[in-house]
Amino acid sequence: xxxxxERNFFSFLGLPRKLNLDVADLEQRYRALSRQFHPDFxxxxxxxxxxxxxxxxxxxxxxxxxxKNPVARIEYLLKLEGMTTTATAAPPSxxxxxxxLNEELDEIREARAxxxxxxxxxxxxxxxRKPIEEKRDxxxxxxxxxxxxxxxAGDRQVLESLRERILERxxxxxxxxGIEKELTA
Amino acid sequence: MSKVxxxxxxxxxxxxxxxxxxxxxxxxxxxxxxxxxxxxSIDEKGTVYVGRxxxxxxxxxxxxxxxxxxxxxxxxxxxxxxxxxxxxxxxxGDAVVTIGLGDKAFTPPEISAFVLRExxxxxxxxFAEQGEFDNEVDRAVIxxxxxxxxxxxxxxxxxxxxxxxxxLRIINEPTAASLAYGLDKKHSGVIAVYxxxxxxxxxxxxxxxxxxxxxxxxxxxxxxxxxxxxNLLMEHLGTGYGQDVRKAVIQAKWDxxxxxxxxxxxxxxxxxxxxxxxxxxxERTLGPCRQALxxxxxxxxxxxxxxxxxxSTRIPLVRRxxxxxxxxxxxxxxxxxxxxxxxxxxxxDILITGNREMLxxxxxxxxxxxxxxxxxxxxxxxxxxxxxxxxxxxxxxGVDNQTAVDIHVLQGERELVEDNRxxxxxxLRGIPPMPAGLPRVHVQFQIDANGILxxxxxxxxxxxxxxxxxxxxxxxxxxxxxxxxxxxxxHAEADFAARMLIEARNEAETVINATEKSLRDPDFAAIxxxxxxxxxxxxxxxxxxxxxxxxxxxxxETIQKWTKALNDATQHLxxxxxxxxxxxxxxxxxxxxx
Numbered sequence: 001x002x003x004x005x006e007r008n009f010f011s012f013l014g015l016p017r018k019l020n021l022d023v024a025d026l027e028q029r030y031r032a033l034s035r036q037f038h039p040d041f042x043x044x045x046x047x048x049x050x051x052x053x054x055x056x057x058x059x060x061x062x063x064x065x066x067x068k069n070p071v072a073r074i075e076y077l078l079k080l081e082g083m084t085t086t087a088t089a090a091p092p093s094x095x096x097x098x099x100x101l102n103e104e105l106d107e108i109r110e111a112r113a114x115x116x117x118x119x120x121x122x123x124x125x126x127x128x129r130k131p132i133e134e135k136r137d138x139x140x141x142x143x144x145x146x147x148x149x150x151x152x153a154g155d156r157q158v159l160e161s162l163r164e165r166i167l168e169r170x171x172x173x174x175x176x177x178g179i180e181k182e183l184t185a
Numbered sequence: 186m187s188k189v190x191x192x193x194x195x196x197x198x199x200x201x202x203x204x205x206x207x208x209x210x211x212x213x214x215x216x217x218x219x220x221x222x223x224x225x226s227i228d229e230k231g232t233v234y235v236g237r238x239x240x241x242x243x244x245x246x247x248x249x250x251x252x253x254x255x256x257x258x259x260x261x262x263x264x265x266x267x268x269x270x271x272x273x274x275x276x277x278g279d280a281v282v283t284i285g286l287g288d289k290a291f292t293p294p295e296i297s298a299f300v301l302r303e304x305x306x307x308x309x310x311x312f313a314e315q316g317e318f319d320n321e322v323d324r325a326v327i328x329x330x331x332x333x334x335x336x337x338x339x340x341x342x343x344x345x346x347x348x349x350x351x352x353l354r355i356i357n358e359p360t361a362a363s364l365a366y367g368l369d370k371k372h373s374g375v376i377a378v379y380x381x382x383x384x385x386x387x388x389x390x391x392x393x394x395x396x397x398x399x400x401x402x403x404x405x406x407x408x409x410x411x412x413x414x415x416n417l418l419m420e421h422l423g424t425g426y427g428q429d430v431r432k433a434v435i436q437a438k439w440d441x442x443x444x445x446x447x448x449x450x451x452x453x454x455x456x457x458x459x460x461x462x463x464x465x466x467x468e469r470t471l472g473p474c475r476q477a478l479x480x481x482x483x484x485x486x487x488x489x490x491x492x493x494x495x496x497s498t499r500i501p502l503v504r505r506x507x508x509x510x511x512x513x514x515x516x517x518x519x520x521x522x523x524x525x526x527x528x529x530x531x532x533x534d535i536l537i538t539g540n541r542e543m544l545x546x547x548x549x550x551x552x553x554x555x556x557x558x559x560x561x562x563x564x565x566x567x568x569x570x571x572x573x574x575x576x577x578x579x580x581x582x583g584v585d586n587q588t589a590v591d592i593h594v595l596q597g598e599r600e601l602v603e604d605n606r607x608x609x610x611x612x613l614r615g616i617p618p619m620p621a622g623l624p625r626v627h628v629q630f631q632i633d634a635n636g637i638l639x640x641x642x643x644x645x646x647x648x649x650x651x652x653x654x655x656x657x658x659x660x661x662x663x664x665x666x667x668x669x670x671x672x673x674x675x676h677a678e679a680d681f682a683a684r685m686l687i688e689a690r691n692e693a694e695t696v697i698n699a700t701e702k703s704l705r706d707p708d709f710a711a712i713x714x715x716x717x718x719x720x721x722x723x724x725x726x727x728x729x730x731x732x733x734x735x736x737x738x739x740x741x742e743t744i745q746k747w748t749k750a751l752n753d754a755t756q757h758l759x760x761x762x763x764x765x766x767x768x769x770x771x772x773x774x775x776x777x778x779x
Contacts, residue, residue, distance in 0.1 A: 031397045035541050039573065039634045043353065043536045054633065058575040065570060 008080055009063035017080070017154075019073060019147035030064040071169070074143065074162055081156075083163050091168045097132060101175060104128045105182065122183065129179045136172045139165055187321040189353065189537050190308050191529025193328050193361075194297060194341065196255040196384030196410060197496065199223045200523060201304040202530035209365065209530040211523050212311045219523060221307065225299040226250035227286045232683045235303040247273035247428045249286045253412055256384045257282045257293040258344075259336030261659050271416050271426055280659055292661065294344040295669055301327075301348035324351045326533040328525050330385040331357035332405030332473075332550045334596050335608050335638050336659040342637070343661055347669045353536050355635040358382070359389035360547050361528030362494040363398055365519060367543070374489040375401075377477075379507050379515065380525075381470060382495035384410040388474045390481045390488070399546045402480035402569045404473035411497040414438060414463050421462055422449060442499045460502045467506050474510055480569050491515035494524055546571050549632050551606075556593035560602045565630050568598060572632050580626040580642075586618040590626060594638070607658040613642050613651045626651060682741070689741045693732055693748045700729060700755050703762055716761045721754075728754045 010017045013029050035041075037056040042049055066072045075085050108124050142165050150158045191202045191209070198220040202211045211219045218237075226239035227249055234242055243250050251274050257265055261280050269276045275285030283290040305322045312320035327350075329341050338355050345352035359378035366376075373394045380387040387405035391398055418434040419426055433449050438459075440447035446455040478485060491507060493515045498504065507515050519527070535543060548569045554562040555578060565576035580590050590613040597605030616624050625645040632638050642651035661669070703709065704725070713722055732747040 027394070031395055031399075031544075034397065034546060035544055038544055038546075040354075040532075040535055040544060041539050041541055044539065054573050054631070055575075057634075058573045058631065061571040061574055 007059075009067055009076060010080075012059065012063050013067065015067070017077065018151040019070075019077065020151050021067065021073075023068065026064070026067060030060065033060050070143070070147075071166070074147065074166055077150075078159060078163050078166065081159055083159065085163060085166050085170070091164070091171055093164075094135075094168055094171055097135060098171075098175065101128060101132065101179075105178070108182065125179055125183050129176065132172060132175050132179070136169065136176070139169050139172065143169070187319050187323045188308065188312055188317070189324040189326070189533045190304075190322055191326045191328075191361075191526055191531070191533045192301065192304055193358070193526035193529060194255065194301065194344070195223055195525075196253050196382055196412065197223060198383075198522065199300050199304055200526035201308045202523075202526040203308065204530045204534035207534075209527040209534075211526055212308050214307060221300065221303055222252070223254065223297075223300050224250060224252040225254075225286075225296050227289070229287065230683075233299060235299050243273075243428045244432070248275070250274065251284050251286060251291070251296050253384055254284065254293045254296045256408065256412070257284065258297070259334065259338070259340040259659055260293070264659075268416075271412075271419075273426075273428060281661060292669070294340050294347055294661065294666075295672075297341070297344035298347035298669075301325075301344055301350060305348060305350060323349070324353050324533075326354045326356060326529045326536065327352055328358045328361050328529045329355055330380075330382075330405060330407055331359050331387040331389050331400075331403040331547075332385070332407050333357075333636070334407075334551055334606055335636070336606070336657065337407065338635060338637050339657070339660050342635070343666045343669075346666055349670070352635075354532060355637070356529060356532050356545065357387070357389065357400075357403070357547055357636075358525045359387045359403070359494060360391070360398065360400055360545055361526075361532065362492060362519075362524045363389070363391050363393070364528035364531045364543065364545060365524045366492055367393055367396075367398060372490075375483065375487055376490040376492060377474075377488045377511060378492045378494060379470070379474070379498065380405075380494040381497040381503060382410050383497070384408070384412050386410060386470050386473065388470070388477045390477050390483065396543045397546060398544065399571070400548045401483070402477045403548055403550050404477040404480070405550070406469065406473060409466065409469055410495070411438075413466055414497065414500075417462060417466065418449075418459075422452070424450060438500075442501060456501075463500075463502065467500075467503055470503075471506065471510055485511050488513070493517040494521050496522055547634075547636070548572060549574060549636055551596045552598055553608075553630060553632065553638065554595050554597075554605070556595060556602045561600060562595055562597075562602055562605055566632060570632075572636055573634050575629060575631045577627055577629045580613070580624075580628055581622050582616065582619070582624050583621055585621045587621065587624075588616045588618060589614045590616065592628065592640075594630070594640070608638065609657045609660075611640055611653050613653060615649060615651055616644055617647045617649060619646070686739060686741045686744075689744045689748070690736060693736050693744055693751075696748055696751050696755075697729055697732060700725060700751060700758075703755070703758060706762075708765075712761060712765070717758065721757065725751070725754050725758065 013026065013033070015021060034057065037053055037060060039050065039053045039057060042053040066076050078085050105128065108121055112121055146158055146162050146165065149155065150162065188203065193200045200211055200219055200221065202209055213219045221236040222240045224236065224239040224243065226234040226242040226246060228246065239250055243252065260282050262278050262282055265276060265282055277283045277285060277290060281292050283292055284296060308322045309320050325345060327341055327345055329338055341355055342352045359380045362380065363376060363378050375390065375392050378389045378391065385405065385407045386409040387403065389403040390401045392401055415431060415434050415438065418438065419430055422430070424430050437447050437449045437454060441456050441459045446453055488511050491511050491513060493507065498517065498521055504515060532545060549566060549572050550568060552564045552568040553566040554564040557563045565578055566574050582590065592611040592613065594608045594611065595602060595605040596608050599605050613626055616626060626642055627645050628640060628642040630638060630640055640653055642653055643649065644651060728747070728751045732751050735743045735747050
């Protein structure tokens with residue numbers, strides 16, 4: 001465990017702690033390191049080497065999977081910099097939307113109970129989803145801009161903003177999942 | 186060096202392949218047959234028949250003959266009750282299904298081990314014939330459906346162990362197929378492998394680049410294949426599930442891949458009728474295909490090549506539906522029955538030689554999680570994670586001085602425990618007594634390159650390694666596997682003895698026949714008078730009588746002793762007969778007329 005706390009996904013793949021990365025370059029590094037560590041090539045090696053191969057490959061796979069996904073990459077960086085990204089309550093900036101959506105969902109459930117047509121419900125749900133989706137799209141843009149800012153200066157203030165956006169984004173995704181659930185109900 | 190082979194342990198047929206000088210090939214029997222039907226039969230005397238011989242016994246002794254056993258691997262009795270009616274053999278057991286053949290019950294890994302032993306024997310016979318210095322086959326790579334869960338993979342590895350094979354690696358069938366395909370073409374791109382076999386369906390999406398075969402996603406159904414088509418046809422005909430009916434519908438199914446219509450039991454069935462009948466089965470394969478595409482983050486149009494594997498992909502409707510979905514014609518330049526075994530042999534060669542030219546990076550098909558409060562699953566390793574993969578979770582105690590914690594591990598995508606597959610229950614023991622909530626037990630879940638799970642745990646405050654007691658939910662314990670291995674040695678010995686006895690009897694018969702032929706020779710009286718000593722004929726006749734008497738016994742050594750005695754007694758006669766025929770040939774007379 002001690003050795004593990006020193007290394008991180010970025011350093012393991014020979015990458016700087018930056019958020020915009022070239023995916024093709026990441027893939028190539030991943031393949032090269034897989035060729036170096038994979039258990040396939042340690043079948044005849046000593047038990048210690050085999051254990052190391054298994055451990056390194058597992059870590060590499062985790063690193064690759066995390067860094068390949070832009071949002072997971074930001075979350076990982078935040079964690080690395082000592083910031084938590086588990087939301088507890090609705091972010092203040094979203095209160096208005098959350099309130100409106102919950103009201104609308106209640107009405108839709110009631111309408112369903114009173115025998116509204118499936119088409120009707122679908123239209124209303126899709127209408128309710130629209131502003132939330134717009135919010136998420138705006139967040140994507142924010143995340144991109146903030147990522148570029150971090151890469152340029154490595155400013156902790158930027159990390160704080162990234163963290164807020166990520167928390168909001170997770171919350172938005174939960175809202176969207178809630179709507180999706182109603183749609184398939 | 187002993188040999189390492191690749192084995193495709195199929196629902197319907199099994200094959201063994203080997204790589205020589207970089208080229209993989211399937212090992213065939215003397216008649217050129219590559220397939221060993223995955224069928225095992227045991228007669229009243231306990232003689233074991235595997236493959237074609239066992240297949241013939243399906244028609245004469247079905248209740249003692251097991252087939253499609255792969256469908257039962259890693260399953261409990263509750264899982265298979267619904268389809269028991271389709272099988273002539275008795276299905277029992279509890280957490281592990283058992284198959285009754287006569288008065289003995291076998292687990293699916295034990296039945297599979299008979300098939301594996303037959304493949305091992307076939308490969309060893311081939312290497313011996315090639316004059317290889319060491320023809321022993323003691324290690325293998327064995328393939329499984331990509332969508333097999335941990336219990337099914339473990340059952341396959343157990344089968345290998347029971348058969349006396351060290352299983353170097355369990356690899357996924359579609360991935361193995363891609364490896365075989367990738368050999369001759371140094372291509373790169375995104376390919377989809379659609380594998381519809383006798384009992385299972387898999388779809389895998391791979392990216393191939395610089396010799397690295399990276400699986401992006403996989404999906405499937407471990408209970409969907411040609412067997413279901415056969416069952417559907419039998420139901421449709423309404424003439425029962427007898428083995429004769431089964432044989433007829435399989436033939437009809439094959440016919441309809443080539444022709445527009447065929448007959449079963451005097452009844453005509455058209456391809457259109459057949460296709461509308463099996464449409465639901467083919468449709469069931471498309472959902473997993475779409476899910477795999479979504480998981481890989483791809484559109485159907487992103488797929489550059491579609492590869493078909495498995496005998497059921499010979500059905501024209503299957504090909505049409507696959508082409509429709511991916512918008513391109515699938516190709517199947519390699520024999521869909523053989524391609525998986527070839528890939529397994531390639532993987533075996535990589536492991537043995539350490540050749541880094543090609544590398545297969547596969548994924549785990551199902552998410553791994555643990556049970557948390559309220560019967561909800563908390564996921565630790567997500568499906569489609571590249572393996573080896575690890576994940577960890579921190580546990581603590583709920584009561585003061587608690588020294589053990591129970592952990593329930595599950596596999597599946599659903600939220601609730603009861604909807605997922607239970608893999609095992611672990612008991613963490615030896616936690617140092619502390620106030621509740623204080624211990625911090627770090628539990629590490631490791632899925633290895635075989636897709637099989639292992640668990641280790643350590644209490645972080647005291648650095649005490651925790652002992653873990655594993656109770657597999659649907660598997661055999663190590664002790665049970667060991668016992669089966671021992672039993673199988675006894676069985677193998679009994680098997681071997683039975684073979685030797687049959688061979689001894691055959692040889693005795695050959696010698697008796699040859700001798701009696703000489704004695705019946707029209708010229709024998711003349712020969713006896715001129716060439717044979719006093720009482721030589723009487724001696725030969727009495728030895729024949731003796732040999733005939735012991736031949737029916739099971740005492741192989743006595744049979745061999747008497748056979749040798751007859752050989753010795755007739756040696757002089759044989760020489761005389763030989764000289765006469767040579768003399769006759771030299772003097773221009775026709776040997777046959779002697």
